[in-house]
Amino acid sequence: MENYIICEKKANQPRIHVKICQHRCNDIDTCQTFQDYIRSRPADETVKGSDAASLSQENVIFPTAA
Helix, strand or coil: CEEEEEECCCCCCCCCHHHHHHCCCCCCCCCCHHHHHHHHHHHHHHHCCCCCCHHHHHHCCCCCCC
């Protein structure tokens, strides 16, 4: 399970996938566990950016007017 890290903020189930952590967490810039994981991985394996603009547009759902 090399793509999982232990999140210090999650109490019940602290193991979280890195991509989920990267896209949902607001503290990835200061999280030591996440930063250690990123430094230990080759640059071509990591996903760049933490905002929604870096996500693939095929999975984005836009709200419809009611």
